Amino acid sequence: MNLDELAVAALVRDDRAHLLHPQYYAPEHEAPVIFASGEGVWLTDVRGHRYIDALSSLWNVAVGHGRGELAEAAAAQMRMLAFANGYNGFSNVPAIELAAKVAALAYGNMAGVFFTNSGSESNEGAYKVARFYWNLQGRPQKVKLIARERSYHGGTLATTAMTGLPVFWQHFGPLLSEIVHTRRPENLECACAPNADGECAHWIEAAIEREGAESVAAVICEPVKGAGGVWTPSDTYFSQVREICDRYEVLLIADEVITGFGRTGRWFALERWSVQPDILTIAKAITSGYVPMGAFIVSTPIMDVLQQLPPDARFMHAYTNSAHPTAAAVGLRNLRILEEERLVERAQAMGDRLGAGLRAALGGHPHVANIRQLGLIAGLSLVADAERGTTYDPAQFVGREVARHLREKGGVITRFVGDQIVLAPPLVVSEAEVDTIVGALAAAVGAVTSGTGAHAH
Numbered sequence: 316m317n318l319d320e321l322a323v324a325a326l327v328r329d330d331r332a333h334l335l336h337p338q339y340y341a342p343e344h345e346a347p348v349i350f351a352s353g354e355g356v357w358l359t360d361v362r363g364h365r366y367i368d369a370l371s372s373l374w375n376v377a378v379g380h381g382r383g384e385l386a387e388a389a390a391a392q393m394r395m396l397a398f399a400n401g402y403n404g405f406s407n408v409p410a411i412e413l414a415a416k417v418a419a420l421a422y423g424n425m426a427g428v429f430f431t432n433s434g435s436e437s438n439e440g441a442y443k444v445a446r447f448y449w450n451l452q453g454r455p456q457k458v459k460l461i462a463r464e465r466s467y468h469g470g471t472l473a474t475t476a477m478t479g480l481p482v483f484w485q486h487f488g489p490l491l492s493e494i495v496h497t498r499r500p501e502n503l504e505c506a507c508a509p510n511a512d513g514e515c516a517h518w519i520e521a522a523i524e525r526e527g528a529e530s531v532a533a534v535i536c537e538p539v540k541g542a543g544g545v546w547t548p549s550d551t552y553f554s555q556v557r558e559i560c561d562r563y564e565v566l567l568i569a570d571e572v573i574t575g576f577g578r579t580g581r582w583f584a585l586e587r588w589s590v591q592p593d594i595l596t597i598a599k600a601i602t603s604g605y606v607p608m609g610a611f612i613v614s615t616p617i618m619d620v621l622q623q624l625p626p627d628a629r630f631m632h633a634y635t636n637s638a639h640p641t642a643a644a645v646g647l648r649n650l651r652i653l654e655e656e657r658l659v660e661r662a663q664a665m666g667d668r669l670g671a672g673l674r675a676a677l678g679g680h681p682h683v684a685n686i687r688q689l690g691l692i693a694g695l696s697l698v699a700d701a702e703r704g705t706t707y708d709p710a711q712f713v714g715r716e717v718a719r720h721l722r723e724k725g726g727v728i729t730r731f732v733g734d735q736i737v738l739a740p741p742l743v744v745s746e747a748e749v750d751t752i753v754g755a756l757a758a759a760v761g762a763v764t765s766g767t768g769a770h771a772h
């Protein structure tokens with residue numbers, strides 16, 4: 316597609332008049348980039364401009380754009396059986412096969428898969444199933460959920476409350492009071508190696524103590540906090556969190572909506588530290604974004620409770636499109652691509668190249684700090700003075716300007732979170748494309764930050 320300016324102007328006019336976008340702020344849509352097609356890590360807009368998609372669109376297009384195999388899987392399934400409901404004694408073939416496949420790929424203790432249509436629905440369902448489990452265990456007072464600062468868990472009312480980024484709460488309150496966040500305990504003295512954003516497992520322990528373990532159903536954690544700016548954990552963090560949850564009888568929910576299916580160089584991120592959650596939530600890369608799908612997956616003890624309910628109890632949780640046959644068929648084909656092309660191993664190798672490239676190009680830069688990377692997900696902080704540890708005045712919008720320069724001059728698209736720049740290219744990215752991303756980002760950082768230090772605060 317290569318539209319003339321009149322046709323583009325008509326699209327822009329209708330977009331502005333009628334399309335309400337996620338995280339809507341109208342001025343951002345005055346001159347939108349309107350995408351038309353994609354191939355591998357490349358996106359092309361309606362004017363024919365090409366960009367490297369350095370965030371897999373929204374961390375989801377793991378196998379890259381333009382995969383005919385996935386289009387064919389969807390078309391074949393739609394011809395065979397477009398839809399049939401999975402309620403009250405009904406099922407369908409691809410959903411059964413995908414549930415078995417996901418259960419086999421996930422942590423060894425995982426048993427039951429409930430399919431959703433998004434990460435938000437997965438986390439909402441995980442919280443409901445945690446409450447349901449404790450209720451059935453005769454402990455109905457265990458209703459609270461502990462979430463962490465800088466986490467992102469979704470856009471429904473409950474997952475908005477879980478999200479630890481206050482900008483997502485504004486003008487939506489009051490939020491659910493049973494969902495609380497960790498904060499730095501007063502007078503904390505510990506020998507823990509901190510996570511990249513400074514927290515440690517004692518923050519979770521302190522939150523459970525503060526709320527009272529008898530009232531807490533679960534803790535929810537992203538293994539790597541993604542949308543909050545890509546913050547990686549220390550190597551001991553999740554084994555400590557697991558031990559704390561066990562000690563206080565609190566379920567551990569791993570939100571692997573971003574990290575699931577290879578992003579961190581493992582099928583699921585906590586494998587790296589030999590930790591298993593009680594509930595795992597996924598979405599995004601299960602279908603590489605070609606069609607919407609997500610799931611929450613429960614461990615054997617929770618599955619046992621769900622399968623042996625007393626006659627008067629039923630898990631009354633449902634979505635019309637749960638286990639949609641087309642989404643399941645695409646998911647199965649997508650997982651085959653990940654396996655056949657060994658993309659999980661590739662994520663580790665290309666991620667290490669990305670991390671090494673970022674450290675070499677920007678490690679000593681006066682306006683860059685805290686470069687972090689785990690597999691093929693990376694982030695860095697733009698700062699007023701790396702040596703003195705001072706941050707930029709948010710009103711300078713340095714992150715936004717770097718991302719804009721990167722797109723307009725470097726032809727690379729990614730996101731910024733305040734002054735954090737985040738990267739997560741498709742797992743099919745080549746060595747040369749990784750190097751292009753690093754080079755373009757270094758150029759953008761250099762161009763935007765030269766002369767910005769004077770405004771530090």
Ligand SMILES: Cc1ncc(COP(=O)(O)O)c(C=O)c1O
Nearest residue numbers: 433434435467468469572573598
């Ligand atoms: C870690 C995490 N959890 C949950 C969600 C919500 O997923 P969705 O936007 O599919 O509802 C996201 C979305 O980016 C996410 O990054």
